[in-house]
Amino acid sequence: MAISNFVKRIQDVMRNDSGVNGDAQRIEQIVWILFLKIYDAKEEAWELYDDNYTSIIPEGLKWRDWAVDRKDGEALTGDGLLDFVNNTLFPTLKNLEIDETTPMSQVIVRYAFEDANNYQKDGVLLRQVVNIIDEIDFTEYKERHEFGAIYESFLKDLQSAGNAGEFYTPRAVTDFMVKVVKPVLGDKIGDFACGTGGFLTSALNELDKQVGNSLENREIYNKSVYGIEKKALPHMLCVTNMLIHDIDDPNILHGNALEMDYKDMRKMEPFDVILMNPPYGGSEKDSVKSNFPTELRSSETADLFMNVIMYRLKKNGRCAVIIPDGFLFGTDNGKFNIKKKLFSEFNLHTVVRMPHSVFAPYTSIRTNILFFDNTEPTKETWFYRVDMPEGYKNFSKTRPMKLDHFNDALNWWENREEIEVDGFPKAKRYTIDEIIERSYNIDLCGFPHEEEVILEPMDLIQEYQEKRASLNAEIDHVLEQITSMLGGN
Known part of the structure; x- marks a missing residue:
C-alpha cells in the first residue's frame, strides 16, 4: 500500500464529520482506531508463537472481528457501527478486568481506552476511516517501519493542536x-x-543498532524503556508508538x-x-x-x-x-x-x-x-x-x-x-x-x-513571577546576613 497520502485521505473524510472538531480531536480519533489495528497485528504474532496465548479483548471486539471489510456487504457501517463502537466496544475496553498478574502487554489496552473518546457522529464516514487504516499491513516489517515516519507526522501536528503541543518534543x-x-x-x-514517547523512541533507535540478530538482545531491547504519562491522548500515542517500534510489552503507565x-x-x-x-x-x-x-x-x-x-x-x-x-x-x-x-x-x-x-x-x-x-x-x-x-x-x-x-x-x-x-x-x-x-x-x-x-x-507573566520570586529570595538572603551581622537586632 502507498501510505504517503495516508494522513490527507483521513483528513478529507473527517472534514465532513460534524463530530470531529480541530486537530487534537482528529488525532485522538485516528489513534484509538490505529491502536486497535496495530494491537491486532501484534496479537496475531503472539498467537503464532504461543499456542496458549489468550487475548484480553473479548471475542467479537477484536479488530479482525468487526473492522475488516471483506467486501461481502456484511461489514458494520452507519448507525450499526456507531452503536457498536459507542455502546459495546468502548464500554467493554474501558472496564477490562486487570490485576497484578495481568501482563503489561494486555494492561495497556485498558489504559489506552480509559479516557479515550469516539468523536465521529457519522457511521458511514467512520467506516471509511477504518477501511483506510485497515489497508496498512502491520505484519510486514517494511510497511510497519515505513509507517513510523507517517506516525511521526501525527506527533508533529500536536504542536499546532492547542495545549496538546506540550507533549511533543x-x-x-x-x-x-x-x-x-x-x-x-x-x-x-x-x-x-513521557508524552508521546519521543525520548523513548530516540533511545530505541540508538539501541536497535546494537541488537543485531541475537534473540537475547531483542528481549533486552523489548524491556529497555519505561514511561509514565498523566494525560490520556499522549499516553495512547506513546503506547502506539512503542508497538510500532517493536516493543511488544510496553511498560508505559497511565498516571502521575x-x-x-x-x-x-x-x-x-x-x-x-x-x-x-x-x-x-x-x-x-x-x-x-x-x-x-x-x-x-x-x-x-x-x-x-x-x-x-x-x-x-x-x-x-x-x-x-x-x-x-x-x-x-x-x-x-x-x-x-x-x-x-x-x-x-x-x-x-x-x-x-x-x-x-x-x-x-x-x-x-x-x-x-x-x-x-x-x-x-x-x-x-x-x-x-x-x-x-x-x-x-x-x-x-x-x-x-x-x-x-x-x-x-x-x-x-x-x-x-x-x-x-x-x-x-x-x-x-x-x-x-x-x-x-x-x-x-x-x-x-x-x-x-x-x-x-x-x-x-x-x-x-510566568517569567516575571519567577523573576520576582527570585529577587525576593535574594533580598531576604541579604537581609538575613545584615541582621546576623548586627547581632540579630
Missing part, C-alpha cells in the same frame, strides 16, 4: 540528547512525563509520577538513563507537593520532577533533562534547595542553552538542557549556548529545528574550550565555588539582549 532535540547520553543495550531508560511519596521512590528500582522534558509552567496542588521533603517543595511542576529524577537515578546513571530559564535564575527557597542538592550530590557537568522558539507555537519560553550523572558532587560546570542558525529569525512548523543545528555543539562536546562571540561568552566553564557564590543562579552564557524575543502574554 522536537525530534532534533531528543536525538541530540540521546547522542550525548549514549544509551547502551542493557540500560534501563526512563521518562516520568508526582503522586508518589519520595520515600517510596527511593525503594523502587533506579534507572541507568533518564531522558525528560517535564511539563513546566504548571502549578501543583498541596497534596502533590506534600509528597516531597519540605525544603524541596515547589509550586512549579518542573522543579518537582527534578526531585523525582534525583531520587530515581541509579548510581553512575546519566540524565539529560529540559528545563525552562526560570529554573536557572530562580533562587527562591524551593529552587535554591533543589539546585543545592543537585550540585552537592550529582555531577552537573554541562548546561546547554537553547535558542528561542524551539517549542513554538506551544511556548516561547527559552529552554535549557541539563546533563548530569550520579557519580560525584559537581566540581565544575560547562555552559554552552546554541545560537539561532544563520538565516533563521524563528523556528516554525515549516522550518523546525534540525539535528544539523546541533553540529557545532556536538563537535564542541568532545573538544571543550571557552568561546566568546561579540563580547559575550558562548561557552564557558564555572567552578562550583563560583556557582555557590551566585546562590546557585546559573543563568550563564545566556543570549545577548538584542536577540530577546517578545513572549506570549501568559509566558511573560
